[in-house]
Amino acid sequence: MQLDSKIPSGPLADKWDKRKGDMKLVSPTNKRKYRIIVVGTGLAGASAAATLGELGYNVEAYCFQDSPRRAHSIAAQGGINAAKNYQGDGDSIHRLFLDTVKGGDFRSREANVYRLAQISGSIIDQAVAQGVPLAREYSGLLANRSFGGAQVSRTFYARGQTGQQLLLGAYSALSRQIGLGTVKMHARTEMLDLVIVNGKARGIITRDLVTGKIERCIADAVVLATGGYGNVFFLSTNATGCNVTATFRAYKKGAGFANPCFTQIHPTCIPVSGDYQSKLTLMSESLRNDGRVWVPKQKADTRSPSQIPEEERDYFLERKYPSYGNLAPRDIASRSAKEVCDEGNGVGETGLGVYLDFASAIARLGKDKISERYGNLFDMYEKITNENPYKVPMRIYPAVHYTMGGLWVDYDLQSNIPGLFVLGEANFSDHGANRLGASALMQGLADGYFVIPYTIANYLAASKPEKIGADAKEFVEAENAVQNQIKNFLSIKGKRSPSSFHQQLGKLMWEHCGMARSKEGLTGLLSKIPEIREEFYKNLCISGADSEFNQQLEKAGRVADFLEFAELMVLDALERDESCGGHFRVEHQTPDGEALRNDKDFTHVAVWEYQGSKKPLRHKEQLVFENVELATRSYK
Amino acid sequence: MKLNLKVWRQKNAADTGHFESIEADGINPHMSFLEMLDLVNERLVTSNKEPIAFDHDCREGICGTCSLTINGVAHGPEAATTTCLLHMRHFKDGDEILIEPWRAKAFPVIKDLVTDRSSFDRIIQAGGFISVSCGGTQDANTIPVSKTESDLAMDAAACIGCGACVAACKNASAMLFVSAKVAHLSRLPQGKMEKSRRVLSMVRQMEAEGFGGCTNTLECEAVCPKSISVSNIALLNREYMKAALFAE
Numbered sequence: 017m018q019l020d021s022k023i024p025s026g027p028l029a030d031k032w033d034k035r036k037g038d039m040k041l042v043s044p045t046n047k048r049k050y051r052i053i054v055v056g057t058g059l060a061g062a063s064a065a066a067t068l069g070e071l072g073y074n075v076e077a078y079c080f081q082d083s084p085r086r087a088h089s090i091a092a093q094g095g096i097n098a099a100k101n102y103q104g105d106g107d108s109i110h111r112l113f114l115d116t117v118k119g120g121d122f123r124s125r126e127a128n129v130y131r132l133a134q135i136s137g138s139i140i141d142q143a144v145a146q147g148v149p150l151a152r153e154y155s156g157l158l159a160n161r162s163f164g165g166a167q168v169s170r171t172f173y174a175r176g177q178t179g180q181q182l183l184l185g186a187y188s189a190l191s192r193q194i195g196l197g198t199v200k201m202h203a204r205t206e207m208l209d210l211v212i213v214n215g216k217a218r219g220i221i222t223r224d225l226v227t228g229k230i231e232r233c234i235a236d237a238v239v240l241a242t243g244g245y246g247n248v249f250f251l252s253t254n255a256t257g258c259n260v261t262a263t264f265r266a267y268k269k270g271a272g273f274a275n276p277c278f279t280q281i282h283p284t285c286i287p288v289s290g291d292y293q294s295k296l297t298l299m300s301e302s303l304r305n306d307g308r309v310w311v312p313k314q315k316a317d318t319r320s321p322s323q324i325p326e327e328e329r330d331y332f333l334e335r336k337y338p339s340y341g342n343l344a345p346r347d348i349a350s351r352s353a354k355e356v357c358d359e360g361n362g363v364g365e366t367g368l369g370v371y372l373d374f375a376s377a378i379a380r381l382g383k384d385k386i387s388e389r390y391g392n393l394f395d396m397y398e399k400i401t402n403e404n405p406y407k408v409p410m411r412i413y414p415a416v417h418y419t420m421g422g423l424w425v426d427y428d429l430q431s432n433i434p435g436l437f438v439l440g441e442a443n444f445s446d447h448g449a450n451r452l453g454a455s456a457l458m459q460g461l462a463d464g465y466f467v468i469p470y471t472i473a474n475y476l477a478a479s480k481p482e483k484i485g486a487d488a489k490e491f492v493e494a495e496n497a498v499q500n501q502i503k504n505f506l507s508i509k510g511k512r513s514p515s516s517f518h519q520q521l522g523k524l525m526w527e528h529c530g531m532a533r534s535k536e537g538l539t540g541l542l543s544k545i546p547e548i549r550e551e552f553y554k555n556l557c558i559s560g561a562d563s564e565f566n567q568q569l570e571k572a573g574r575v576a577d578f579l580e581f582a583e584l585m586v587l588d589a590l591e592r593d594e595s596c597g598g599h600f601r602v603e604h605q606t607p608d609g610e611a612l613r614n615d616k617d618f619t620h621v622a623v624w625e626y627q628g629s630k631k632p633l634r635h636k637e638q639l640v641f642e643n644v645e646l647a648t649r650s651y652k
Numbered sequence: 653m654k655l656n657l658k659v660w661r662q663k664n665a666a667d668t669g670h671f672e673s674i675e676a677d678g679i680n681p682h683m684s685f686l687e688m689l690d691l692v693n694e695r696l697v698t699s700n701k702e703p704i705a706f707d708h709d710c711r712e713g714i715c716g717t718c719s720l721t722i723n724g725v726a727h728g729p730e731a732a733t734t735t736c737l738l739h740m741r742h743f744k745d746g747d748e749i750l751i752e753p754w755r756a757k758a759f760p761v762i763k764d765l766v767t768d769r770s771s772f773d774r775i776i777q778a779g780g781f782i783s784v785s786c787g788g789t790q791d792a793n794t795i796p797v798s799k800t801e802s803d804l805a806m807d808a809a810a811c812i813g814c815g816a817c818v819a820a821c822k823n824a825s826a827m828l829f830v831s832a833k834v835a836h837l838s839r840l841p842q843g844k845m846e847k848s849r850r851v852l853s854m855v856r857q858m859e860a861e862g863f864g865g866c867t868n869t870l871e872c873e874a875v876c877p878k879s880i881s882v883s884n885i886a887l888l889n890r891e892y893m894k895a896a897l898f899a900e
Contacts, residue, residue: 063786070785082707083773085813086715102793138787145789147782147836147843149806156796174806180714181809188781195777203770226762255709292680292687295711396713399730399737400684465786513697515690559702564664565763567705568697 017272017625019637022426023127028643029109032131035427036470040477047072050476053220053235055207055262057084059179059457060440061241062186063464069193071469076233077190077199078222080206080257080570085187088243088255089460092179093300093393095161095171096143096457098136103160107168109133114644116455119165119345120420120448121597121613122646123275123621125639127427128445132455135462140172142465146185150174161389162305163453165345165651171454176300176393182457186464206570208501209494210238210266210436213484217436221494223502225570228563230498232491236481237435237472240266241464244419244441246279248578248585249530250522252416253285253298259574260581263423263442267584271431272424272623272635274444276581277589280451280598281531282417283309283349286400286410287369296415297400299372300393301453304342306377306386307410309333309353311370315360321371321409332356332370340651347450347598347611348651350414354531355609357413364411373409414531418456420447420598421588424623424637428471429463434479437472439463444621449597502562505572510555514571517552521545521575521582529586534602538590542583549579584624584632591634594618615646653679653740656748657692659704662761669761671750674704681741685728686711686718688740705764711736713877716812719819720765721752726816726875734814734877754815756824757862769815771861772829779853780833782843801839808836810878817872817880823864828872830854831888832880838891848899851891 024031024038042050050073054065057079065077081087099112112133117124140158144150150172151159160169174181193199202222209221211232219234245260246252267273284299310329317324332352337344344352353370356362363369378386383406387394394405401411422444429437429445440460447455524544528537552575560566595604595611596618604612621637655676662669676692683691686708693703709717713734720735722728728738743749751765759767809832817828834851837843843850866885873882 067786081709081715081717082769083716083813085773085776086709086717088710088715090715091710091712100792137791138789140792141789142784142786144792144795145782145784145842147805147840149802149809149836149840150792151806152797152799152802154799156798156802157793174809177714177810180812181806184809188776189784189786191773191777192781192783194773195779201773203773226768255715256711257709289682290680292683292691294684294687294690297712395732396737399713399733399739402739402741469786511698513694515694557697557700559697559700565705565766568703 039474056241058087058089059460066189069198094302095173119452124448274424275421278420285415371409716814754819778857827866831884848895
């Protein structure tokens, strides 16, 4: 596998300009001759499809949801970072870059992160021009809030619905192009395979989720913006439909999968309450601006929180990380919460919970101010738990939220397969081993609005894809494989639903490949996962047919991929014999329980190459840090 | 809890459909309504029966995918709540619960409780945007926007496009949905430039899709999970009137 990151030479700050200057262009009259497939319509996909449409390409956009507006980016709550320095608090492109590299525990690519910071300001400009109602001060100028892992206030927001508003902005731009005819939208359509002809990505196989029709779609380039794989854990903050299918099937066609073990566990989610639970709900990190995290000092304390006097409370984040306090980065805050719960100080029925308390903020700012900032989050919390967070502290616990790993891409966001581009959470490039809050929205939109339009033109102009027809043997073979898999699922006629396998896998993954991972636990998983998979193919039960709307069948395909992908993830976690960011190997920790990196052996991206039934090959892309010093990450 | 569900079953768009009685036993009051349906489906699947098709995704009340008319009320009995955030604690043991899809000509049923809401997308495609292409925009702080107007725009922009307003309306009118987008964009300086064009195109598309007219019964506001105000409809009417008289 060739892994050329194609990072431009020269000073960090000039790399992107240099790259853009060197790129080939496609003339306006030639753009309409190219067809580009964009899979996924979240922030990355919708912004890419809209922008490519605006430029004049023929775009075919796909999403499995019933409307592009429903992609899971919509659920992002807290905000989007941008180095605007509107607050005059010392922010700069360089500082956003530094925070992001450090936040990622030095496992991301310097050049990509710097470009992200450079572009961040333009995203805000673009969003405001589209009518995204970002929060404002009485002056009429834009407001900011603080987020974890930063000591400046650089997060732009729209109440607790920033993802929704930014996605609706991208969706409106996409809708405009659909109306104009440059983008053809295929909603309720799922990508089931990638097709490679002469070594280049030339199309996909899709299933219409309403009619069951399988189709071959040809293009000159394929863009995947299909999000992350957090649902491998079954319970996560992801939407129930989120899945790994598109990226995993691309991996099986030869695309490298980078750092699959890098998973983000978000510290502030509503704790699990029962076996019936179908998903976990995030409470935005922005709440940590005003909420204080604590547990009772006394173990197994059953008193109600209001009965526990101040001196008997352990504000553990403020105690352990005085300079960042409650705004410690996500991986660190999550691990600290797990630690105090493991020690027996957790709260709630299960003991797996900590308090997030707004009493002092309400006393300081008044209930109205708090309600203005977080009203919708407080309401949602109350609906789910039946407790009023204005009166009783919230109970929170970490949950799987985001995946930093993804398909390997070069500086141009192109995978190792020419013509296959990967954007947003689906790629691996910008967040290293831990993503900072409010950076996912930034990356998705940077990739879609401001990177792919340049780099895809360069690819098309340089490679001039040859003409092919839908009867090319690669398309026929890929379609047959998809048809056979579906027939196989329907023919098993066993006794268990796809969900039951998903749940079984998820529990195991959370236990042994979640917040704390050990050699022993991971090795155990490597023998257990194939057993579940085996039973899946013997005992799966799906009613109905393939030529109709069939949600069980959709789910079966996704679970089948999770069952294979999980093994890759565990393998990666096992071979990354160090702790970094969200990847915490219990064997590697400092005396006070912090992650202990091994820079000598692991300052690289692990890129996995599929080998059929054999063990996948692990390749390395060495990470070179020329502008930051690899330091122990300290938030103390 | 033990519940008697009366669920709308419809094989596809061509089928006439019927209610089916399904018993739901062993329901935990802390479950969400959709988790209750998950459990019912799990039992149907393992007894070789066809599970109930229903739309859902984020399960935190923001994506707008879930629907369901529950005991005649879109999104069920709790105010300002989507079905996915409705919990079984709001029902009693032994309750009979009637579960139907959104009913509107412009939302044809795909299967059981799943409907096709692409008519909403086509209304947005007709004009629910600001015609700005990517790049070349000025600094975001160049045009100040009064906090009041911006907050009102945000109130309207909070619409999740679920379609409850249409399902609740006896005329199956989409006025609340359309007015929310018109209000959001026309309140902002960036959106004023094309406000006449926008309102005319969106209303034209709304009518072409087969949505009914608005007779101010305000059912839409009552069921809206995001509490979008009917005052947006007044704004829409005003904008439409001005545009129809002076713009074309």
